[in-house]
Amino acid sequence: MSTGEEDGEPLSPMARVFQLPGNDCCIITVIGCKTKINADVIRSGLNQNVFKHPRFSSKLFQSRDGLSWIKTQVNIEDHIFVADKDQNEIAEDGELFVEDYVSRLTMIPLDKSRPLWDIHILNVKTSDADAVCVIRSHHSLGDGTSLMSLLAACTQTTSHRDKATIPALKRRKRVYKDKVSWFVRLILAIFSSVRLIWNTFVDLVLLLAIAVFLKDTKTPLKGDVGVESSPKKLCHRTVSLDDLRVIKEAMSMTINDVLLGVTQAALSRYLNNFPGKIRLTAGVFVNLRPDxxxxxxxxxxxxxSKCRWGNYFSSISFPISICLEADPLVYLSKAKSAMDRRKHSLLPALAFSSTEFIFNTFGAKLGGTLLKRLVSNTTTFISNMIGPTDEISFHGHPIVYIAPSVYGHAHALTIHFLSYAEKMVISIAVDPNVIPSPHQLCDEIEDSLKAIKAALLERGLL
Structure with missing residues (x-):
């Protein structure tokens, strides 16, 4: 592709969302490595590959018609930063050094005169890695699914020199048994269609209510006005993916249901001493691609492509039930029931299409205002992504964990789950002025998972 303003590609409506004040979001991914990171090797690898990806080799251009992407010459040196060695020498606690470094990054905007990404190399030993690589990219470049596909394309498995293995799961379709008569199938189809329309209508009304006036309770998890501009503190925790699988099988639910149930239990424990009834809503991300x-x-x-690059996701409003249950399995049942109801609704696709319609018809200002209010009136976002099934290596650097998160939106708490090499990585991002210790939340999630597994073992269900 030639370089020049005439080659500009307009930003998609969702990409324009992430360029607006109050919604100016960046994806930040902390990657732990088993060995020290050779910066020269990383530079060489990027020099060979970055120009092949249009988003990572393009910059923003403002014209009379709006923002667009234009190809540009990428100087890799402008995008790779190595932590100062003197700082490393005085750092007694590797985890604290990494957390402080990443927190400072959340307050440094990406340079919009260049492609909107950078990489930070921290050769600091932590409890679970010998070095850390931090990758920042503006959310307008693409969503987590897009970026994970890029990471997979740039890596090999450590067991052999093939590309990373990431399952591409098809969405399950309901199949009726042949013995069911056509009349029964017709009745079921009519009932299902009516329920789908009704659920979509109810969800749409609720979404509009949240955007206009319906606010969550002000708890020790909810940020104040301007929280999107505050520094964020990130931490992560790794748990066994097998533990989640056995709970999933025992309770006949999905991994996502289990994670939501565990999160519901953890937040209930965290808010145990908060008085009164609590309304707490989480936006749960939904990938809109066919697979x-x-x-x-x-x-x-x-x-x-039907599974194209970009921002093709939406969210559902998931009510978190804050209540200390004597039986921890109740949290799972509540999560499954709430998700089963929301799966039978067209709201995610409708909300995505509505965003495009509002931006194209009424302009970015109105669309951005509605989206910011929708986020600020809720408490958190929860995301669950599928990562590589095998351990992977990035230019000869074996990866221990991948902990993605996002900042720049009006939440004091964001929770991401990512499966990787038989592990589930829990990433927590918080505003430390609201939530002083994200490690406590990680502890609560880990303890809730253990309590649920123990309850199943006690009943002989595993």
């Missing part, structure tokens, strides 16, 4: 898993990068970049 649930992450697709090969070449397929996502192909023209007219």
């Amino acid at each position: 649930k898993g992450i697709q090969p990068l070449a397929d996502m970049m192909a023209k007219n």
Whole structure:
């Protein structure tokens, strides 16, 4: 592709959302490595590959018609930063050094005169890694699914020199048994359609109510006005993916249901001493692509691809039940019931289409205001992504964990789950002025998972 303003590609409506004040979001991914990171090797690898990706080799251009992407010459040196060695020498606590470094990054905007990404190399030993690589990219470049496909394309498994293995799961379709008569199938189809329309209508009314006036309770988890501009503190915790799988099988639910149930239990424990009834809403991200898993990068970049690169996600409003239950399995049942109800609704796709319609018809200002109010009136976002099933290596650096998060939106708490190499990585991002210790939340999630597994073992269900 030639360089020049005439080649500009307009930003999609969702990309424009993330360029607005109050919604200016960045994805930040902390990657732990088993070995010290050779910055020269990383530079060499990026020099060979970054120009192949249009978003990572383009910058923003403001014209009379709005923002667009234009190709530019990428100087890798402008995008790679190595932590000062003197700072490393005085750092007694590797975790604290990494957390403080990442927190400072959340207050430094990406340079919009260049492609909107950078990489920070921290050769600091922590409890679970010998070095840390921090990758920042503006959310307008693409969503987590897109970026995970790019990471997979740039890595190999440590067991052999193949590309990373990431499952591309098809969405399950309901199949009726042949023995069911056509009349029964017709009745069920009519009932299902009516329920779908009704659920969508109710969810849409609720979404509008949240955007206009319906606010969550002010708890020790909810941020104040301006929280999107505050520094964020990130931490992570790793748990066994097998533990989640056995709970999933025992309770006949999905991994996502289990994670929401565990989160519901953890937040109930955290808010145990908060008086009164609590309304707490989480936005749960939904991938709108036809396939649930992450697709090969070449397929996502192909023209007219159904699983295309970009921001193709929406969210549902998930009510977190804050109540100390004597039986921890109740949290799972509540989460499954709430999610089953919301799966039978067209709201995620409708909300995505409505965002595009509002931005194209009424302009970015109105659309941005509605979205910011929708976020600020709720308490948190929860995301669950599928990562590589095998341990991977980035240019010869074996990866121990991948902990993604996002900042720049009006929440004091964001929770991300990512499966990687038989582990589930829990990433917590908080405003430390609201939530002083995100590690406590990680502890509560880990303890809640243990309590649920213990309850199943006690009843002989595992």
